[in-house]
Amino acid sequence: MSPPRADPAAKMPPADRRPQQRGSAVIAAMLVVALVAATGSMLYGRMDDWIERSALLRDKAQTGELARNAVDYAGSLLAADATRGPVDSLDEEWARQLPPLRHESATLRGRISDLQGRFNLNNLRRDDGRIDDRAYAAYRRLLLSLGLAPELAETLADHLGSRPDGTRPAAAEPGQPLRTPGDLKRIVGYTPAVLARLQTHIGVLAGQQPVNVNTATxxxxxxxxxxxxxxxxxxxxxGRRSLPFRDSSDFRNRLADPGLPASLVPIAAGSRHFLVDIEVDREHARSRAVALLQRPLAGRQPILLWLTLL
Incomplete structure (x- = not known):
């Protein structure tokens, strides 16, 4: 058996190993410094992201609060308008597009729309859950005038309630009123293109509501x-731009033929339901508030039925 081989490093004097040890220590130190520098850079980057995100959240909260305040201001305009009389027309202050308003570093824009100037789709549904024949006929006429398929009235009626004879389509769910225009997306035939065509002509209000002939399209x-x-x-x-209708009788008197049949749905010259749409732009954020206000008796602040912040 051959004798064990000697380890050359073991025979090396300690003084000869010191340069290698010092070199390893320097390399290790350099690696630590590089790691600390990389970690610091990453932390600074994350801190910058956190600061920017915090600024965005702060601005978003502030723009949302401004939007809510603008909705309150719109309610005050409507309350003041009610003290001037029961007629609501498109020449009044509330109906004008608000010019851009500056508040510190934010810009506000908004408008108020009369929802009773649109055809309320829930007018198709009577209190007993059955479809109202006259309102159904009016909606079919509206669809035809807009170049849309009149069959859309049937699919909506199937969603809303029972037929006039009390029957329901086979496999249909119990009828229920619409809560928002967004409910239409779940009904057959109401594609985005159809909804865009209907947008300025239809609305969704609780129960059967009269149409304001002063603001209707x-x-x-x-x-x-x-x-x-x-x-x-x-x-x-x-003609109503210069001389708004005073009431439903005034509307009928101005028809070319006053002997025409009665309107298919109730009509009025005033309104109680208004849609408020506010946009707020800030340096780092944008907010939009859409609210439905119900105006009670003259002089009282409107009731907020719902508010959506976008």
Whole structure:
């Protein structure tokens, strides 16, 4: 058996190993410094991200609060308008597009729309859960005037309630009123293109509500009044700019033929339900508030029915 081989390093004097040890220590120190520098850079980057995110959250909260305050201001405008009389028309202060307003570093824009100037889709549903024939006919007329399929009225009616004879389509769920226009997305045929076409002509309010003939679109006027063509409805809409309708009787008296049948849905010259749409732009954030206000008796602040912050 050959003798064990000697380890050369073991024979090396201690003084000869010191340069290698010092070199290893220097390399290790350099690695530690590089790691600390990289970690510090990463932490600073994360801190910058955190600061920026905090600023965004702060600005978003502030723009949201400004939007809520603007909704309150819109309610004050509507309350003040109610003290001037029961008629609501498009020449009044509340109906004007608000110019951009500056508040510190934020810009506010907004408008108020009369939802009773639109066709309330829940008018198709009576209190007993059955479909109202006259409102159903008015909605079909509106769809036709907008170039949409009249069958959309049938699919909506199937969602809302029972047929006039009390029956329901096979396998249909119990009828229920709409809560928001967004509910239409779940109904067959109501595609994004259809909803975009309907947007300024329809609304969703609880129960059956009268249509304000002072703010309704010509298409809605022609839909709710049998015998009134779209061309004649546009003439009426032009005339009400300078002389709003005082009441439903005044509307009928100004028809080309006062002997036309009664309107298919109730009509009025004033409103109680208004949609408020506010946008707030800030340096780092944007907020939008959409609210439905119900105006009670004259002089009282409107009731907030719902508010959505976007």
């Amino acid at each position: 010509p298409e809605v006027l022609a839909a709710i009044q049998p015998g009134l063509s779209l061309a004649a409805a546009r003439v009426l809409a032009d």
